Amino acid sequence: MNALDIRTVDVVQYVTPLREGGSLPAIVKASDGFMYVLKFRGAGQGKKALIAEFIGGELARAIDLKVPEMVFMNLDDSFSKTEPDEEIQDLLKFSVGLNLGLHFLSGAITVDPLVTKIDGLIASKVVLLDSIISNIDRTPKNPNLLYWNKELWIIDNGASFYFHHNWPTWENHLTRTFPLIKDHVLLAQATQLPAAATSIALTLDSAKISAIIQSIPEEWLVNEADDLSPDAMRGAYTRYLTTKLSMIDVLAKEAQDAR
Incomplete structure (x- = not known):
């Protein structure tokens, strides 16, 4: 790969x-x-x-x-x-x-959604991305978004994929939706969720997912506390993402209902 x-x-x-x-x-x-x-x-x-x-x-x-x-x-x-x-x-x-x-984006400012108007399709993509990766940390209290050169920049995704802190139960997370999306900082501005879902489904194919997962450094996947081998972890991340992508319309509807 x-x-x-x-x-x-x-x-x-x-x-x-x-x-x-x-x-x-x-x-x-x-x-x-x-x-x-x-x-x-x-x-x-x-x-x-x-x-x-x-x-x-x-x-x-x-x-x-x-x-x-x-x-x-x-x-x-x-x-x-x-x-x-x-x-x-x-x-x-x-x-x-x-x-x-x-x-380092010198001079970038933290996004304040009450002040900064975000394009509806971009906001919708961010919301759906965070649904896919189960990111619990993009809220009004902590947006983890920057505005730089008149564009929105995504940072700080480290609180995502929380299933990997307990590998024995990771498969339980495969088909879950993401109810915490109701707290998302950009939810109010995510006015094009169906269009964003279609765009993501067309853009994010298995080859791209595989290339990302294959790029994770081996030494980051080695942990004495984990039973899974690095290859098994790569397989788990890949399966998690492909399963979530197959549910993109369900995740979009959940976000739409939360709006």
Whole structure:
């Protein structure tokens, strides 16, 4: 199976922590000269949050939503040795290895849905994407959406796919809908749900899903607490997504009813 062409860079400078995120991401400079928001494998939800972030972001990109470029970021152990803050020091120490970076959108502002008018089709696609990936964290309190260059950008999908925190029961989630969509920050502006469902169904084929899942770094899928092998996990993510896509009209109707 073909994987996506995701670049790998090295962290060369830790610039500043972003205190607004619960997982304490940071702005860093990479070996390619660009600035990134670095999501750490050593943070609260660990590597599974990186997997959710990566899959959710690349699915959003595949359905023509705007997502900052994502890169795999190597972090070596030199940064923890020079960091005075103990909490950040520990985070850096536990995150040595491959992490996830999102291109830093300088000057971007957090979306306020009461102020920012979002295109109805785009809002509908975001709502349905979050239904598909079971994203519990795109609410008015925490939109996880940016406005940059007069366009809406999708960030922070790490709270998705919560079934992967308990692999023995993951199959129970396959045919569930997503009632929490009633709290979605863009639900009121999602005026084109049927059209968005049709567009997603046409755009997101099995080859694209497979390419995204095949691109997850192997080391993120290895966890002593999990019984499933990396290949079995890839199969589970793939089956989950293809099942949800087959239910896209049901998810659209659920969101429409919640509106």
